[in-house]
Amino acid sequence: IAVGSYSKFSGGERGRIDIGSILANQTLINNKAENGLDLILIDEVLESVDEEGVKNIIQSMENIDKTMLLITQNEINTLPNQVITFEKQNGKLQIV
Numbered sequence: 001i002a003v004g005s006y007s008k009f010s011g012g013e014r015g016r017i018d019i020g021s022i023l024a025n026q027t028l029i030n031n032k033a034e035n036g037l038d039l040i041l042i043d044e045v046l047e048s049v050d051e052e053g054v055k056n057i058i059q060s061m062e063n064i065d066k067t068m069l070l071i072t073q074n075e076i077n078t079l080p081n082q083v084i085t086f087e088k089q090n091g092k093l094q095i096v
Contacts, residue, residue, distance in 0.1 A: 011048020018045035
């Protein structure tokens with residue numbers, strides 16, 4: 001494995017790198033767009049991050065003044081009032 005290779009990092013570290021990359025790219029897009037974007041979409045990058053790491057990342061993301069949609073299969077109890085949980089029941093997606 002080459003020094004600095006993405007694959008040398010643990011799953012949790014890669015999740016944090018992915019979040020940082022998404023936020024950096026969103027900032028670059030906003031700098032180029034006239035009115036910017038107020039939405040960040042994050043899809044399943046926290047699957048390898050442990051529960052404490054997910055909690056820390058979400059708490060850090062609360063300080064970002066943007067609307068975020070974080071999609072994960074991890075259970076998130078950190079922000080219960082801001083979480084919508086879906087579950088597949090009888091082949092249909094249901095809000096639980």
